[in-house]
Amino acid sequence: MGGCHSYARTRKAVASKKRVEFSEIDGHKLKNNNTQAVPSLEEKPYLLQGYVSERIADMDIKTLSVLPAGLDEAEWMASNTIAFFKNINLFSGALSEFCTTKTCPTTRGPGDVTYYWSDEQGKKVRCSAPLYTDYTMSYIQELLTDEEVFPTGAGTDFPRGYVFLVQRIFLYLFRTLAHLYWAHFWDVVQMNMHPHLNTLFVHFVTFGREFQLLEPAETAPLEDLISTLCSHHRL
Numbered sequence: 001m002g003g004c005h006s007y008a009r010t011r012k013a014v015a016s017k018k019r020v021e022f023s024e025i026d027g028h029k030l031k032n033n034n035t036q037a038v039p040s041l042e043e044k045p046y047l048l049q050g051y052v053s054e055r056i057a058d059m060d061i062k063t064l065s066v067l068p069a070g071l072d073e074a075e076w077m078a079s080n081t082i083a084f085f086k087n088i089n090l091f092s093g094a095l096s097e098f099c100t101t102k103t104c105p106t107t108r109g110p111g112d113v114t115y116y117w118s119d120e121q122g123k124k125v126r127c128s129a130p131l132y133t134d135y136t137m138s139y140i141q142e143l144l145t146d147e148e149v150f151p152t153g154a155g156t157d158f159p160r161g162y163v164f165l166v167q168r169i170f171l172y173l174f175r176t177l178a179h180l181y182w183a184h185f186w187d188v189v190q191m192n193m194h195p196h197l198n199t200l201f202v203h204f205v206t207f208g209r210e211f212q213l214l215e216p217a218e219t220a221p222l223e224d225l226i227s228t229l230c231s232h233h234r235l
């Protein structure tokens with residue numbers, strides 16, 4: 001109880017402090033959002049200059065993403081997809097105490113978009129964010145451990161439709177990250193994990209774009225964050 005109270009108080013204090021800093025965002029960094037008024041702090045705290053500039057290391061994200069000479073493209077995509085899944089799953093798990101059926105009865109993303117899960121008959125199902133995350137991680141885990149889809153034997157061919165399945169995985173992983181930014185950014189800040197989240201997100205998006213694994217329409221609601229992070233990473 002005391003912990004919850006002090007957490008709420010700290011969170012409010014952080015919000016209050018950052019309200020001032022929000023005005024420091026450079027206008028040009030919001031260029032992809034320039035048809036709208038500057039977003040409110042409550043809506044997009046992840047754009048705060050003090051947060052968006054933080055990352056875990058000054059890495060060359062582009063070099064980390066492009067296909068290294070001599071490597072098979074499908075293999076490169078597979079190994080990176082597995083690594084992104086592990087990292088995003090870990091990240092999501094670390095925040096699971098904040099993402100409950102009470103806090104997130106539906107799965108929301110930037111712009112207050114609602115994400116629906118598609119059941120086996122292709123029917124859209126509205127579900128809580130923790131359930132959506134469970135479905136997502138189970139679905140991906142199943143694909144990654146399916147030898148027919150992600151063969152591990154040397155010289156085994158990847159199946160037809162492989163890229164389409166990787167695109168599906170990227171779609172769901174993107175939505176997981178989008179929900180964290182939209183609904184849990186203050187929780188991320190509270191745990192001092194925003195430098196990790198920013199680095200993971202910009203690497204994930206850069207890799208996804210390098211191999212056309214992410215639909216522009218899907219990433220559009222976070223385009224303001226993407227362009228700001230890319231500019232910080234000189235991408």
Ligand SMILES: [Zn+2]
Pocket residue numbers: 098099100103104129130179183184
């Ligand atoms: Zn949530």
